[in-house]
Amino acid sequence: MGAAGLAAILGFLLLARDLVGDEAQEAEAVRELVVRLLGPGPAADFLVSVERALANESGLDTYSLSGGGGVPVLVRGSSGVAAAAGLHRYLRDFCGCHIAWSSSQLHLPSPLPAVPDGLTEATPNRYRYYQNVCTHSYSFVWWDWARWEQEIDWMALNGINLALAWNGQEAIWQRVYLALGLTQSEIDNYFTGPAFLAWGRMGNLHTWDGPLPRSWHLKQLYLQHRILDRMRSFGMTPVLPAFAGHVPKAITRVFPQVNVIQLGNWGHFNCSYSCSFLLAPGDPLFPLIGTLFLRELTKEFGTDHIYGADTFNEMQPPFSDPSYLAAATAAVYEAMVTVDPDAVWLLQGWLFQHQPQFWGPSQIKAVLEAVPRGRLLVLDLFAETQPVYSRTASFHGQPFIWCMLHNFGGNHGLFGALEDVNQGPQAARLFPNSTMVGTGIAPEGIGQNEVVYALMAELGWRKDPVPDLVAWVSSFASRRYGVSQPDAVAAWRLLLRSVYNCSGEACSGHNRSPLVKRPSLQMSTAVWYNRSDVFEAWRLLLRAAPNLTASPAFRYDLLDVTRQAVQELVSSCYEEARTAFLNQDLDLLLRAGGLLTYKLLPSLDELLASNSHFLLGTWLDQAREVAVSESEAQFYEQNSRYQITLWGPEGNILDYANKQLAGLVADYYQPRWCLFLGTLAHSLARGIPFQQHQFEKSVFPLEQAFINNKKRYPIQPQGDTVDLSKKIFLKFHPQPDSL
Numbered sequence: 001m002g003a004a005g006l007a008a009i010l011g012f013l014l015l016a017r018d019l020v021g022d023e024a025q026e027a028e029a030v031r032e033l034v035v036r037l038l039g040p041g042p043a044a045d046f047l048v049s050v051e052r053a054l055a056n057e058s059g060l061d062t063y064s065l066s067g068g069g070g071v072p073v074l075v076r077g078s079s080g081v082a083a084a085a086g087l088h089r090y091l092r093d094f095c096g097c098h099i100a101w102s103s104s105q106l107h108l109p110s111p112l113p114a115v116p117d118g119l120t121e122a123t124p125n126r127y128r129y130y131q132n133v134c135t136h137s138y139s140f141v142w143w144d145w146a147r148w149e150q151e152i153d154w155m156a157l158n159g160i161n162l163a164l165a166w167n168g169q170e171a172i173w174q175r176v177y178l179a180l181g182l183t184q185s186e187i188d189n190y191f192t193g194p195a196f197l198a199w200g201r202m203g204n205l206h207t208w209d210g211p212l213p214r215s216w217h218l219k220q221l222y223l224q225h226r227i228l229d230r231m232r233s234f235g236m237t238p239v240l241p242a243f244a245g246h247v248p249k250a251i252t253r254v255f256p257q258v259n260v261i262q263l264g265n266w267g268h269f270n271c272s273y274s275c276s277f278l279l280a281p282g283d284p285l286f287p288l289i290g291t292l293f294l295r296e297l298t299k300e301f302g303t304d305h306i307y308g309a310d311t312f313n314e315m316q317p318p319f320s321d322p323s324y325l326a327a328a329t330a331a332v333y334e335a336m337v338t339v340d341p342d343a344v345w346l347l348q349g350w351l352f353q354h355q356p357q358f359w360g361p362s363q364i365k366a367v368l369e370a371v372p373r374g375r376l377l378v379l380d381l382f383a384e385t386q387p388v389y390s391r392t393a394s395f396h397g398q399p400f401i402w403c404m405l406h407n408f409g410g411n412h413g414l415f416g417a418l419e420d421v422n423q424g425p426q427a428a429r430l431f432p433n434s435t436m437v438g439t440g441i442a443p444e445g446i447g448q449n450e451v452v453y454a455l456m457a458e459l460g461w462r463k464d465p466v467p468d469l470v471a472w473v474s475s476f477a478s479r480r481y482g483v484s485q486p487d488a489v490a491a492w493r494l495l496l497r498s499v500y501n502c503s504g505e506a507c508s509g510h511n512r513s514p515l516v517k518r519p520s521l522q523m524s525t526a527v528w529y530n531r532s533d534v535f536e537a538w539r540l541l542l543r544a545a546p547n548l549t550a551s552p553a554f555r556y557d558l559l560d561v562t563r564q565a566v567q568e569l570v571s572s573c574y575e576e577a578r579t580a581f582l583n584q585d586l587d588l589l590l591r592a593g594g595l596l597t598y599k600l601l602p603s604l605d606e607l608l609a610s611n612s613h614f615l616l617g618t619w620l621d622q623a624r625e626v627a628v629s630e631s632e633a634q635f636y637e638q639n640s641r642y643q644i645t646l647w648g649p650e651g652n653i654l655d656y657a658n659k660q661l662a663g664l665v666a667d668y669y670q671p672r673w674c675l676f677l678g679t680l681a682h683s684l685a686r687g688i689p690f691q692q693h694q695f696e697k698s699v700f701p702l703e704q705a706f707i708n709n710k711k712r713y714p715i716q717p718q719g720d721t722v723d724l725s726k727k728i729f730l731k732f733h734p735q736p737d738s739l
């Protein structure tokens with residue numbers, strides 16, 4: 001496809017929103033954001049206006065900065081989002097401020113610095129996308145409006161203009177299923193619990209840890225309305241869900257003649273919880289259900305014309321015949337355009353790279369060409385590591401968004417592929433006949449590795465990669481702490497070249513540390529970086545501590561780097577214990593095992609307890625807060641505990657969404673390690689072989705006991721991070737005297 005073809009695609013996508021919307025309303029939304037962010041006093045020094053005419057001839061979002069130095073700073077944007085991104089640019093590059101999930105550093109210089117000669121910046125692409133279907137379960141599931149408001153502010157400041165608005169869809173589905181003649185108990189039996197809705201929505205799962213309480217639906221509808229209002233007020237495009245073809249089994253009771261196919265199982269779940277039913281594309285119920293749902297949804301929420309749906313996400317289609325795949329795809333699209341003639345379908349491209357053995361060139365082509373060109377917007381979801389656009393000729397001419405996935409399961413663990421992230425979007429843009437129309441941030445879970453997200457958000461507004469990542473990370477560290485402290489900067493440079501410079505196959509993004517896994521003798525302790533860099537970064541941060549104790553971001557990072565170092569120490573203790581066991585050295589086994597279980601893990605738990613972002617209590621309390629009764633609170637809490645540990649009733653996706661939280665280390669990981677090392681010692685002492693399957697039988701009840709322990713965990717931090725980190729350093733650092 002030549003330039004004219006791409007222009008046609010872009011033209012269509014631009015139609016999807018821009019000409020509607022109100023400049024004055026978007027400017028007002030940004031002014032309110034400035035007040036929330038800076039407070040009413042400082043906000044008075046900023047003037048905000050939204051002028052569509054600022055967008056360049058290609059219609060790309062643009063901001064323009066001027067003033068300061070004694071007069072108010074004037075922030076102009078072609079949309080509310082562009083103005084918010086311009087404000088962020090000013091705060092970051094002129095004031096040395098930093099905005100992040102864990103805390104923001106917003107000390108403004110006085111007077112506000114002047115913007116010499118003004119500054120105008122256009123984004124290189126139409127879209128900056130945010131979210132992954134899974135983020136709604138791993139991170140957003142228990143959020144209230146106050147937390148959503150903060151997130152939408154974060155999105156606006158980072159210039160995000162396309163995001164899922166996924167709440168409340170089960171309430172709409174419930175109306176549709178009731179209209180179709182399903183009973184309430186059939187519906188209750190179908191939905192998963194809140195913590196697993198992401199996979200219910202993609203057809204991977206049903207039933208598991210449900211049903212959804214009535215109050216859940218009401219609260220989600222309310223939230224969805226507020227979320228949509230706020231996103232739209234900034235000029236963002238919210239993406240609503242659409243029907244992908246999955247139906248509850250009970251459909252076959254109401255319509256005995258219906259043509260459905262049962263898919264295979266997913267994620268080690270048996271067919272009581274997975275193996276969903278997929279409607280055949282030619283069945284008359286397909287357009288009926290698809291249009292019923294979209295009509296009911298858009299009647300409730302309005303529409304911005306972009307809809308998300310995933311039919312074969314991590315699920316092998318029943319036939320590999322391209323004509324079947326094309327029909328299954330076209331049926332989803334047809335139902336969309338029947339209700340909304342302007343519909344554009346947003347598809348997660350994850351399926352193509354997740355099951356490459358199934359998705360050969362003709363299968364991929366069948367899906368991509370089943371929808372008119374320009375009407376399928378594909379997320380190249382894991383493009384920083386396994387891009388799909390480059391091996392599918394830019395998704396056969398469909399527009400795509402280059403996304404950084406980065407995180408799986410909301411795991412803690414320092415990790416990033418910053419060099420690859422930095423180069424990726426430009427390479428995709430320069431790809432021959434590229435149909436790239438945006439950049440995206442698509443983590444499964446948020447609230448970790450903030451540096452990675454800062455870089456990716458910045459790239460959404462850059463035409464070229466950051467020229468010098470070492471300089472960039474140095475300035476990141478200085479802004480984050482509000483002062484350029486040489487030891488802290490040196491620490492960040494070490495982190496950049498080690499944990500944050502993953503490249504190639506090693507970069508899965510999962511935390512595979514033995515610490516968070518069910519122990520066995522076969523665990524790998526390999527990492528992609530030189531561990532000495534983490535230990536040295538830890539030392540440097542501790543040296544910087546006296547100058548930075550007042551910075552919440554510094555305390556967070558000191559904790560996080562100490563946590564990473566302890567994770568490394570656990571790996572080496574495990575290696576020692578394993579070697580001792582294999583060499584039948586009981587003394588050494590007891591020493592290494594004792595250090596791991598009775599020293600390192602308790603120290604880690606104590607350290608984590610010192611910061612509110614690392615408390616199990618906070619995570620569980622959020623879930624309980626959603627409830628309207630004690631029994632609901634217990635139900636939500638159970639959902640929440642399952643997700644971060646066993647995931648399914650039998651440990652079906654065990655420890656996938658592992659976290660390092662105070663309380664979880666003490667009451668879940670620690671007992672498990674104790675049992676493992678105790679079993680090894682017992683087996684050596686008695687001369688009986690160690691049997692992994694026996695161990696797994698006895699450890700499973702311990703894991704379940706955590707889920708059911710009914711304990712309430714603190715929601716207030718305790719102890720001082722700097723003191724605790726230093727204490728751990730002096731006991732366990734490879735060079736304790738170096739401090």
Ligand SMILES: *[C@@H]1O[C@H](CO)[C@@H](O)[C@H](O)[C@H]1NC(C)=O
Pocket residue numbers: 001002432433
């Ligand atoms: C790009 O598109 C042009 C015009 O359609 C075509 O001639 C050329 O072969 C394409 N290049 C590549 C690398 O696909």
Ligand SMILES: *[C@@H]1O[C@H](CO)[C@@H](O)[C@H](O)[C@H]1NC(C)=O
Pocket residue numbers: 056057058060122123124125463
């Ligand atoms: C609009 O901005 C983009 C990105 O900066 C640039 O590539 C393009 O040439 C600009 N178009 C016009 C007509 O100025």
Ligand SMILES: *[C@@H]1O[C@H](CO)[C@@H](O)[C@H](O)[C@H]1NC(C)=O
Pocket residue numbers: 270271272649650
């Ligand atoms: C699936 O597993 C659950 C336990 O996790 C069990 O109760 C149920 O009977 C199993 N269902 C099937 C169809 O095997």
Ligand SMILES: *[C@@H]1O[C@H](CO)[C@@H](O)[C@H](O)[C@H]1NC(C)=O
Pocket residue numbers: 419469470496497498501503
């Ligand atoms: C990251 O690693 C690559 C080699 O894989 C190297 O070329 C590059 O300089 C490293 N970047 C940093 C910031 O250390």
Ligand SMILES: *[C@@H]1O[C@H](CO)[C@@H](O)[C@H](O)[C@H]1NC(C)=O
Pocket residue numbers: 530531532533
């Ligand atoms: C790791 O870093 C340390 C300290 O800089 C150095 O002595 C060591 O050789 C490095 N190890 C490897 C495998 O590069």
Ligand SMILES: *[C@@H]1O[C@H](CO)[C@@H](O)[C@H](O)[C@H]1NC(C)=O
Pocket residue numbers: 485486487546547
């Ligand atoms: C740290 O702060 C002390 C005063 O509290 C000051 O003397 C020293 O220069 C600072 N060190 C650095 C490296 O900024």
